[in-house]
Amino acid sequence: MTSRLKHLLIENRVFIVFIILMSVFRSSLADWNSVPTGSMKPTIIEGDRIVINKIAYDLKLPFSNISIAKLGEPQRGDIIIFNSAVSEKRLVKRVVGVPGDRVSMRSNVLTINGQELDYTIRKNETDGTTPLSSNDLDEDLLGAKHAIRVNNRPGRAANFSNTVVPEGMYLALGDNRDNSIDSRYIGFIPRDEIIGRSRSVAMSFDYDDYYLLRTDRLFKAL
Numbered sequence: 001m002t003s004r005l006k007h008l009l010i011e012n013r014v015f016i017v018f019i020i021l022m023s024v025f026r027s028s029l030a031d032w033n034s035v036p037t038g039s040m041k042p043t044i045i046e047g048d049r050i051v052i053n054k055i056a057y058d059l060k061l062p063f064s065n066i067s068i069a070k071l072g073e074p075q076r077g078d079i080i081i082f083n084s085a086v087s088e089k090r091l092v093k094r095v096v097g098v099p100g101d102r103v104s105m106r107s108n109v110l111t112i113n114g115q116e117l118d119y120t121i122r123k124n125e126t127d128g129t130t131p132l133s134s135n136d137l138d139e140d141l142l143g144a145k146h147a148i149r150v151n152n153r154p155g156r157a158a159n160f161s162n163t164v165v166p167e168g169m170y171l172a173l174g175d176n177r178d179n180s181i182d183s184r185y186i187g188f189i190p191r192d193e194i195i196g197r198s199r200s201v202a203m204s205f206d207y208d209d210y211y212l213l214r215t216d217r218l219f220k221a222l
Contacts, residue, residue, distance in 0.1 A: 023062075023063075027054075027060075027062045027063050028054060028055070028059070028060055028061070028062045029054055029055055030051065030052060030053060030054055030055075030196075031051075031052045031054060031196075032049045032050060032051055032052060032202050033049070033050050033052055033081055033090065033092065033198070034047075034048075034049050035047070035048045035049070035050060035092060038176055038179060039092075039093075039174035039175075039176050039179060039180035039181065039182070040079075040092055040093070040094070040174050040175045040176060040180070041149050041175060041176040041179075042122075042136055042147050042148075042149050042175065042176075043079070043094075043146065043147055043175045043222055044079075044092065044175070044201070044222065045204070045217075046207055047204050047205040047206055047207050047211075047214070048201045048203075048204045048217065049201065049202045049203050049204065049205075050079075050081075050092065050198040050200070050201055050202065050222070051198055051199070051200050051201070051202050052081050052195060052196040052197070052198055053196050053197050053198065053199070054195060054196040055071055055196070056071070056072060056078075056196050056197035057070070057071055057072050057073060057074060057194060057196065057197065058070055058071055059071055065083075065192065067192070073098070074095045074098065074170055074191075074194060074197070075095065075098065075144070076095055076096060076097070076098060076101075076112075076141050076142060076143075076144050077094065077095065077096075077141045077143075077144025077146060078094065078095045078197050079092065079093070079094050079095075079197060079198045079199070079222055080092070080093060080094070080095055080170070080172060080189070080194050080195075080196070080197055080198075081194070081195045081196055081197070081198060082172075082189055082193040082194045082195055083193050083195060084186055084189070084193060085190075085193065086186040086187060087181065087186050090195070091181075091182075092198070093172035093173060093174055093180070093182050093183075093189075094146065094172060094173060094174070094175060095170050095171070095172050096110060096112070096141060096171055096172065096173050097112065097165040097170065097171030097172075097183075098165060098170060099165050099166065099167045099168065099169060099170070100164070100165060100167070101113060101164070101165045101171070102114070102162055102163070102164050103162070103163055103164075103165065103171055104160060104161055104162040104163065105158065105159055105160050106158075106159050107154050107158055107159065108148075108150045108154050108158045108177050108178070110139070110141075111162075112141075112142060115142065117139055117140055117141060117142070118139075118140040119137045119138065119139055119140075120137065120138045121134055121136070121137060121138075122136040122137060122138050122147055134152075135149055135150055135151065135152065136148075136149055137149075137150065146175065147175060148175045148176070148177055149175060149176045149177065149178075149179075150177050150178055151178040151179075154178060155177075155178035155179075157178075157184040157185070158177065158178060160184060165188060166188060168190065168191045169188035169189060169190060169191065170183075170188060170189045170191070170194070171183045171188055171189070172189050198222060199221065199222050200219055200220065200221050200222055201217050201218070201219065201220040201222065202218075202219065203217070203218055204217035204218075204220075
């Protein structure tokens with residue numbers, strides 16, 4: 001090691017340690033993910049940066065996908081982030097089926113373990129009474145209530161027959177049901193592909209307005 005390099009390392013040791021610790025933190029504990037598409041509308045919109053809790057399900061060896069300890073299991077309604085080997089992309093979807101569940105869909109209406117889910121038209125968040133568009137619905141995922149969006153004319157993937165979620169796998173769909181590449185196209189999600197869970201937006205940038213910050217979505221709960 002040259003004296004010049006050694007001097008640079010000594011002079012910047014605090015910064016170097018900070019970078020290392022931050023890298024470990026983002027690799028194993030928490031990170032954020034940019035969402036470029038509308039497949040999770042109306043919950044998540046284009047330009048959102050969502051927070052990823054990487055220890056929601058596993059404690060992993062830094063800079064690897066090796067699980068050191070299992071800390072929990074994905075539940076119905078969880079928004080998961082996973083590295084899809086099939087699509088070769090990092091995706092964000094919602095868990096609707098856990099191992100052992102029997103799931104089917106008919107005209108965008110889910111049935112889980114023989115129980116057809118309840119759907120109601122979403123209300124304006126400001127007054128809680130004014131109905132929104134008939135395309136925006138609240139879906140009661142057997143106790144996990146969340147928003148979804150459907151087209152007036154359901155897409156070709158709005159129906160699938162009864163299927164059982166295998167052990168170690170999850171069935172995940174986008175909230176924008178007729179505009180999402182999800183388990184209906186890429187199959188079940190293996191447990192070891194799941195990076196973590198998101199429950200909030202960190203920040204959001206409006207792609208259609210010079211990437212200006214959307215202040216109303218700062219730290220918004222999902």
